[in-house]
Amino acid sequence: MFVIGERINGMFTDVKKAIQAQDPAPIQQLARDQVAAGANALDINVGPASSDKLGAMRWLVEITKEVVDVPLCIDTTNAEVMKAGLEAAEGNAIINSTTGEEERMEKIVPLATEYDCPLIGLTIDAEGVPRDANGRMEVAMRIVQACMEQGIAMTDLYIDAVILPVNALQQVPQEVLNTLRMCKALSDPPPQTVIGLSNVSQGALHRELINRIYLVMALANGLDAAIMDPLDTELMDAAITAEVLLNRSVYCDDFLKAYRK
Amino acid sequence: MGALTVTFEDYGIAAPAEAGETILEVATRAGVGIATYCGGHGICCQCQVVVTAGQVQPKHEAHWQQWPTPDGKGIRVLACQSVVTEDITVKVPIGSRAEDFVVHQMAPLKANLVDLSRFEPLSPLAQQFVLDLPKPTLEDSVTDMDRLRRELLHRETKLEPITIDLPVLRELPQALRENDFQVAVAVSDIGLARKISAIRPPAAADSSLGLAIDVGTSTVAVQLVDLDNGQVIGRAIRRNGQIAYGEDVISRIVWTQKSPEQLQNMHRAIIDTLNQLFSYLYNEYNATPDEVIAASVAGNATMINFLLRIDASPIRRSPHTPPATEIPVFTAEQLGLNIHPQGAVCVCHPAVSGFVGGDITAGVVATGMHEAEELALLVDVGTNGEIVAGNKDWLICASCSAGPAFEGVGVEAAMPATAGAVTNFDYNRDRDAVDYQTIGNQPPRGIAGSGLVEMIASLVEAEVIDRTGNINADFPSGRLQRSDDELGFVLFNADETAIGEPIIIYQHDIENLLRSKAAVLAAINVLLGKLALAPADIEHVYLAGAFGAGLNVDKAVAIGLLPDIARERIEVVGDTALAGAYLTLMSRQAREQARATVKAMTYLDLSSDTDFMDEFIASNFIPHTDLTRFPSVST
């Protein structure tokens, strides 16, 4: 599985403080720690930390690049900030994200070709988040078509089925699992799938437990990537174990260690 | 601005709105902090609010979600997905709040209130001893417990009797042997005995921390203290999360009676508030919960009972007797507080009655008025408005339910004393301009307690308001506003403030403030009257509560918050409850004095006093209907 580390996000107090104080040290430590824990890419999100989102994004990307080599997932809804982030990342990036709305796709999808990087597409349209799996699939199809038209390979597209908090909308986690399965029938080869894992436990108690169990469920339903906290060792262990159980990774006695080498 | 109004009940804010805006957009503009992590796209579902009056329209018909409410009234919806098309009233549940419940740094307490030299030698609520115990042998084969006891008494004979709780006893044999019988032992003072609360490797004794806590009805304040020397490491304040269940103690007691879960919720709200404050301090000052081995708590009877999850409803009904006013020392894990699980939690200040609580006792001990010759008056302008008069020979107290207007609840322009809060205010009629000071010298965000006092004094002097508090509809200034049927006065224009909106004081705000100050003045006057004392007989006034040290006491007298007493006798003392909690955390003598003070205090019940009602009505005037009582205030 492809792990995208979620920690460099301005909604976390430590990151927010660092952005406001322009102090690179905490951010760089988070970058190093997440990669050491097994992250294959790092999400970069300014969050509510600064009103100068463009400047803050650029700064975050530059200081992170100094210490790690993995692709940086530029996380913003603003097209200008997205471009700034992609520029700063010099193409070693992932676009996070476009929705299925026409105007957004028109702005964002070409960036994937221009910067030659993968793209995450949220199954949200002008009406908001679809109620069920079928609704999500309709939007996913539109995103797949738009990408194919631009010549973007399906291996470079990640469909995000938008997981919602279980304590607010308890039927949604199941719909997302269905969506993950159905995505694999969209095309041949099919697009990849990704979820923002932590949102499933937003506002609930026992967050780590909920995240852990849901990640395993999603992996069993074909999930390829997740935006998650690699510093949660139990979460990583669960994912590694799931990969072995799903025969995606060869078992050996030290299988937990093997993944991390 | 907008033609519609969204009333945020919990905040007392009536925010203007345009048709078509979402509740979240309106709230953000009005300064009501609603949590959102997804930027308002309906993904994180954290912005849930309850619409109690009026209808909202879905932003997206196809994806509309709504949930039932705990009490069945109104509907629960996402603020970011709900569109305003008519006037509505909205409650914001605690779990959905953002900025409002942020922890803030707090200014230090006045030095004379926390002077530990009054209580030498120090004997904190918990201490650590590093012991090098002789190992058991055939000749010396006393039990582990006796071995420990023996060595502790060697160090300090006054520690007898020594006891231990089961969880710690379970760890005792292993802890001694793992550390080769060299251990740091934490010992708590639980009043009747000393209790061993932790046995750890010697390095643990490098850090012995304690917490002094003031559980106020509206605001909770905490100090992190080094128990070895009394040094204050850090302080923080936060709004009491129980506010969502009611502004004052009565409405909160009523809430808890709705069902057994509500008492649990009320208890959880204060525990969460405290734990959040602790987390802030731990992060800021690199401390860990295990280092904190004691906490001293001051608060009124209702607050303490909710802290301990005891049914406080008898306080509400006549004869208003609380379940208990002297509380035994608990361990943190019994309450769910995030300090060392066996850390001693002591409500060191017993309450006097259901209405004059341990926070006032703490204030008395902190000011030292119970040991002084001079006749003093302690006035705590908090939500409950308590006053104590007396000296080392006698003490009388009363409470007047003033309301939290001066703490910033129920007055739109008001805010807690944090960055951007106006602390000094003067309106110059000739220039139609305002001279002011804010905390942190930042552009104004709102008015702090002392700013409110100065504002009223200034407006009455400039004749913007008359002595009954009515705004003069003919006042010649563009600052005068009319919104619906109510008059308001623009204190700061939108371009002068930090929030992009003007700061306006409305008629109903002034009425709230007047009522609060009237309750305080009336209580003082009635109390003095019963003692056959005149204000001039008071030699020292301690003004505690929602006012910073910068308050101009002249203005406090000018508006009739305090009687006309010589200004040099009036001292603004800040959070005396916290100061008292700090003293009792550090000194057994202070703890004994607190208990003695309670026994010495007589409670005067004003609620059934006819004089009080008359005084209250007369005090709803700036400064008072009887101006002869305020000779030094120019009219």
Place this chain on the structure above:
Amino acid sequence: MPLTIPTERWTAHVQTATIGATEAEGGTRTSTVTIGGEQTLPFLHFEGETPNRPVIAIEVLDEQPSGWPEPLSRHYEDVWGDPVAWAQKAVEEFGADLICLRLVSANPEGSDASADECAETIQSVLNAVGVPLIIWGCGNDDKDNEIMPFCSQAAAGERCVLGSATQDNYKTICASALADNQMIISESPLDINIQKQVNILVTDMGMDLGDIILYQVTGGLGYGVEYAYSILERTRLAALDGDKMLQMPMLSIVGSEAWRVKEAWQPEEEAPEWGPLEKRGIIWEAATATLFLHAGTDILVMRHPEAVTHVRNHIDEMMSGQPV
């Protein structure tokens, strides 16, 4: 209508390893052997690069063997008392890319040769031939742990491959390899999980990914080769899928296994339906080798010169990328 052949896109590729060190590199080899680096399954050149061709190592024992069938022994009778001569013949006459030297004389139940004697043999062989060397112990763990440090030291600087590290006995060989900059064989009893585990153990000790050659213990044709094939193929697939702990080049021992089978030595009189004895062993060895080649083996350890020739021709064909 043209047929589009669906191609697989692998995200990872096999490790590359170079055995032997020339003078410039601090050794005395006149040739080195580079294997691995495959980007796809064996020989599918339309799908990915196969930058290095598989190689053949000829087995040399350090003492005269017994019981070898005549069709085999006739090629080595003149040299098999002298490992130096044997190695020279294997290189000069039979074209071995490497020599796989087995120190069978060290076996305590046999000649129980000492560490010094073994070290001397290695030195002589190194002086006699210029190709890289695989040095294999006698199979007795305790004795191998005794001799390996000396053997490794004798070959210091030459980038040899030391055999072998197993799940229960790997520390000494790793220590020697690390000390003298040698490579190691990572051995597993035909179990992919144990193979991966051994690699974790040796990398934990400090071995570099590029210094490990994988070895599954396999039989000859007719003795479970289908299973062996599936294990080797699964290993190669995991490598291409990105599993770093299974990404190393692979070695298969073909010669000793193929010539052990009945079909290689049973006289014609006893099994006339099997055809001439002359050919049987050769065919058996060549077939076994080819099988493992197509499963992904990079180094084949062989014996019979004719089998070697057949397999080398086959490798030429497969590497040419042209239809046969």
